[in-house]
Amino acid sequence: MTCCIKKFPADPVGACGATASDIEQALRMASQVDEDDFANNASLPEWKQWCIKFYVRCVDYGWNGKCDDCLRVCEGQQDWPTDMCFPPRKKR
Structure with a gap:
């Protein structure tokens, strides 16, 4: 799911079927280096x-x-x- 959200950051819900918690988790992971x-x-x-x-x-x-x-x-x-x-x- 995280890869899909990274690939489609403008519309993760429509493109990936992401939930709010999926998006939040992806953002949290993105902030970690x-x-x-x-x-x-x-x-x-x-x-x-x-x-x-x-x-x-x-x-x-x-x-x-x-x-x-x-x-x-x-x-x-x-x-x-x-x-x-x-x-x-x-x-x-």
Whole structure:
């Protein structure tokens, strides 16, 4: 179910038959970063590791903003531009 929700974040109910609890669980999992996925980045400076992690979240979870542009800004400023790229707001 989580894979389907990731693939169709705009309409997980219609595309996947997801329930509210399925969506909540997928969002919870999305907020957790598996450090093993980034083990090959250990030699990079910490700020650059964070830029990469935020970029991956941005792309994988359909954040608002242009993820590629935000990565470039992050590399230049050494800080993720939260005003340009951010997670979608949770619906109530």
